[in-house]
Amino acid sequence: MTSLDSKEWALKSRPVGMPQPSDFEMREVPVPAPEEGEIQVRNSWMSVDPYMRGRMIDRESYVPPFQIGETLQGGAVGRVTASRHPDYEEGDLVSSMAGWREAWTAKPESVAARKLPEAGLPEEAFLGVAGMPGLTAYAGILRIGELKEGDTVFVSGAAGAVGSVVCQIAKIRNCTVIGSAGGPEKCDFVNSLGVDHVIDYKQAGGFDGLVAALREAAPKGIDVYFDNVGGDHLAAAIEVARPFARMAICGMISQYNNTQPAPGPHNIIMVVGKQLKLQGFIVSSHTDMQPQFVSDMASWISSGQLKYEETVREGIENAPEAFIGLFEGANKGKMLVRLS
Numbered sequence: 001m002t003s004l005d006s007k008e009w010a011l012k013s014r015p016v017g018m019p020q021p022s023d024f025e026m027r028e029v030p031v032p033a034p035e036e037g038e039i040q041v042r043n044s045w046m047s048v049d050p051y052m053r054g055r056m057i058d059r060e061s062y063v064p065p066f067q068i069g070e071t072l073q074g075g076a077v078g079r080v081t082a083s084r085h086p087d088y089e090e091g092d093l094v095s096s097m098a099g100w101r102e103a104w105t106a107k108p109e110s111v112a113a114r115k116l117p118e119a120g121l122p123e124e125a126f127l128g129v130a131g132m133p134g135l136t137a138y139a140g141i142l143r144i145g146e147l148k149e150g151d152t153v154f155v156s157g158a159a160g161a162v163g164s165v166v167c168q169i170a171k172i173r174n175c176t177v178i179g180s181a182g183g184p185e186k187c188d189f190v191n192s193l194g195v196d197h198v199i200d201y202k203q204a205g206g207f208d209g210l211v212a213a214l215r216e217a218a219p220k221g222i223d224v225y226f227d228n229v230g231g232d233h234l235a236a237a238i239e240v241a242r243p244f245a246r247m248a249i250c251g252m253i254s255q256y257n258n259t260q261p262a263p264g265p266h267n268i269i270m271v272v273g274k275q276l277k278l279q280g281f282i283v284s285s286h287t288d289m290q291p292q293f294v295s296d297m298a299s300w301i302s303s304g305q306l307k308y309e310e311t312v313r314e315g316i317e318n319a320p321e322a323f324i325g326l327f328e329g330a331n332k333g334k335m336l337v338r339l340s
Contacts, residue, residue: 004031004042004081007316008101011066015056018257018327023056024072024320031103034084038107039094043078046099046316046337047127048323049161053256062282074099075127077116078339088115095126102316102339119298128161128334129308130297132283136250137165137226138293139286144248144279145224152176152218154237157228158195159186161334162250166226167193168306175224178217180210180233182329189309189332201233210236221245229254235265241276249280257327309333 005028012025034040052074055066066072076099080092085108088094096113098104104111116123121130128134140162141147153170157163158179170177171194178197179190187198197217204210210232214222221242227234230252237247255262271278300306311331313322319337326335 002082003033004040004103005029006031006101006103008071009316009319010069010071011056013068014058015053015257017259019053019056019320019324021320021324026317031105034082034105036084038083038105039080039085039088039113040082040103040105041078041094041096041098041113042081042103043076043099043101043339045077045124045127046101046319046339047075047131048319048326048335048337049074049133050251050253050256050326052323053327062284072100073097073111075132076101076339077123077126078103093123095131100319117294119294120302121298124310124334124336124338125301125308127336128310129165129301129306130294133161133334134165134297135286135290135293136283137162137169138296139283139289140248140250140281141166141169141224141226143286143289144281145226145246147173147175147224149174150176151223152178152221152242153224153226154178154180154214154218154222154240155226155228156180156201156233156237157251157253158190158193158198159332160228161331163226163228164190164193164308164333165306167195168300170224171195172300172305176218178214178222180229186329186332193307207232207235207239211239214240224248226250227252231255231262235267238265238267238270238274238276241270241274243274245274245276247276247278249278253327311335313337315339 015023077095093116096111098111153175155166159181177195179195180199181190182202187200190198199213225237225247227249228251231254309332
């Protein structure tokens with residue numbers, strides 16, 4: 001058993017507004033051979049995700065903030081290169097929260113590591129469609145959104161890693177699906193998922209345009225809204241919602257880089273009269289769905305019912321660029337960094 005060298009990224013300064021490359025610092029560190037109860041892993045893929053922006057702010061949240069000077073954390077998959085743990089062998093494929101680095105040595109439980117099943121999927125799929133974003137979509141639309149066959153479903157951020165899966169699950173369940181995305185290329189991608197209507201929010205031009213486009217696509221209103229964006233999208237969904245509509249609030253990427261608090265939906269009072277359900281959720285509260293999720297995903301992908309797209313940046317050096325690209329609309333589907 002030998003030590004490895006690993007490049008890794010730390011937070012150099014807390015971003016103000018849009019993150020900048022200067023907010024990150026790369027360094028090279030030795031990765032020791034494992035001690036009793038530890039494994040050594042060389043990561044092959046790492047994930048960047050919008051929620052990481054919230055962890056760069058020094059505030060109390062559902063996960064602790066990243067600390068200045070400490071190695072960043074995030075989803076990763078890789079192979080065990082050495083093991084002194086009874087449940088892991090050299091060559092095992094594992095997922096962990098030890099991303100933003102090329103290799104690591106630790107006790108599996110300290111980095112939320114777990115062995116991955118042989119599900120006939122590529123390694124990187126466990127960071128996207130068969131990983132945290134996929135489970136977010138699955139739990140959010142089925143459990144929080146209480147999806148029913150025949151529902152009319154509106155999905156914001158429909159070209160992203162989560163939204164694109166939500167759209168397809170809703171179609172598999174025989175729903176009418178309206179997806180919102182920005183620009184012709186992303187709208188073409190959403191169209192390719194088999195949705196019924198696509199709204200280019202950049203062309204819609206804000207709240208009034210979104211409402212008009214939604215009313216045209218769903219003249220009887222919407223039953224479910226899956227929110228990845230917030231802002232005008234959430235307000236438009238409230239405006240067009242049918243009585244007793246359900247809204248799964250997954251994220252609000254339109255507000256993540258705000259330097260001042262954004263005003264709430266101006267029409268929030270309609271939640272009362274329409275008796276709407278708005279529920280935020282965190283995927284870690286729904287891990288009990290993991291076995292059925294992996295089974296369904298493997299079946300849907302192999303049968304061609306569900307497809308996925310990835311945007312890949314090559315090399316650990318490009319991890320900050322990949323992360324910043326999430327807020328510039330640079331990704332279709334899951335944004336990933338290939339490490340080896």
